[in-house]
Amino acid sequence: MPEPRLEGATGRFDKVAGDTASLAGKADGAGVAATDVWLDALADGLSQKAWIELDLSARLPVGLIEALRNEVEILDRTKAMEQAGIGRGTDLVKDRGVRRDRIAWMEGFTAPQAELFSFFEMIRLGLNQRLFLGLKRYEAHYATYQSGDFYRRHLDSFRGRASRVVSLVLYLNESWGLEDGGELRVFDAMDQNQVVGLVRPEAGRAVLFLSEDVAHEVLPAKRTRYSIACWFRQDEVPLPL
Ligand SMILES: O=C(O)CCC(=O)C(=O)O
Numbered sequence: 001m002p003e004p005r006l007e008g009a010t011g012r013f014d015k016v017a018g019d020t021a022s023l024a025g026k027a028d029g030a031g032v033a034a035t036d037v038w039l040d041a042l043a044d045g046l047s048q049k050a051w052i053e054l055d056l057s058a059r060l061p062v063g064l065i066e067a068l069r070n071e072v073e074i075l076d077r078t079k080a081m082e083q084a085g086i087g088r089g090t091d092l093v094k095d096r097g098v099r100r101d102r103i104a105w106m107e108g109f110t111a112p113q114a115e116l117f118s119f120f121e122m123i124r125l126g127l128n129q130r131l132f133l134g135l136k137r138y139e140a141h142y143a144t145y146q147s148g149d150f151y152r153r154h155l156d157s158f159r160g161r162a163s164r165v166v167s168l169v170l171y172l173n174e175s176w177g178l179e180d181g182g183e184l185r186v187f188d189a190m191d192q193n194q195v196v197g198l199v200r201p202e203a204g205r206a207v208l209f210l211s212e213d214v215a216h217e218v219l220p221a222k223r224t225r226y227s228i229a230c231w232f233r234q235d236e237v238p239l240p241l
C-alpha cells in the first residue's frame with residue numbers, strides 16, 4: 001500500500017521535505033514526492049549493496065557547489081587546513097603513509113554550509129525513517145588532496161562502535177579528467193579485495209556508503225582535489241572512531 005506510507009512519510013517529514021522542495025526550487029507536492037522517491041533509492045542502495053553513487057548537482061541549490069568550492073579554495077590558500085589524522089582525541093595519529101589530505105571541519109555558519117547542512121539533515125531523517133538507523137547527528141569536513149596525495153584503503157568506522165554509520169562524500173572539482181587520477185576506489189562490502197566502483201571526483205558527484213562495511217581508498221591525485229566528507233552518527237557525543 002504505497003499511498004498511506006508516502007502520506008505518513010511526508011507528514012512526519014513536513015519541515016524537512018518542505019526545505020528540500022524549496023532547495024530544489026519547487027515547493028509543491030510533486031517536489032516532496034520526488035524527494036521521497038529519491039530518498040527511497042538511497043535507502044535501497046544502502047540496504048542492497050551497502051553503497052551508492054549519486055549525482056547531486058540537480059538536487060542541490062543552483063550555485064551551491066561552486067560556493068563551497070570557493071570556500072575550500074580560500075581555506076586552502078590561507079593555510080587554514082590541518083593535516084588529517086586517523087582516530088580522534090588522544091588516539092589521533094597522523095601517518096602520512098596512510099593519508100596525506102588536509103582537512104577543515106565545517107561548522108555550518110556560512111550561508112553555503114548552512115544550505116548544505118539542511119540537505120544533510122534531510123538525508124539523515126530520510127534514512128532514519130526508511131532504515132531505522134537511529135542517526136542522531138552528522139559531522140562534516142572539507143578535504144584537500146594536493147598532487148600526489150592519497151588515502152590508503154580503510155573503513156571509516158570500526159564495527160560495533162555505533163559511531164559513524166553512514167558516510168557521504170561530495171566532490172567539488174570542475175572538469176576532472178581521467179588523467180587527473182584521485183578516484184575513489186570502492187571495495188565490496190563482503191570481500192574487501194574486490195573492487196566494485198571507481199568514482200571520479202567530479203563536481204556534484206557523491207557516494208554514500210555504510211561506514212563499517214565498505215572499504216575504500218583515494219588513489220593519488222594529480223592535481224588539487226577538493227571534497228566534503230560527512231558522517232552520520234548514532235552517538236550523541238563524539239566517541240573514538
Ligand atoms: O575523498 C574521498 O573520496 C574519500 C575520503 C575518505 O575516505 C575519508 O575522508 O574518510
Ligand SMILES: [Fe+2]
Nearest residue numbers: 154155156216
Ligand atoms: Fe573514508
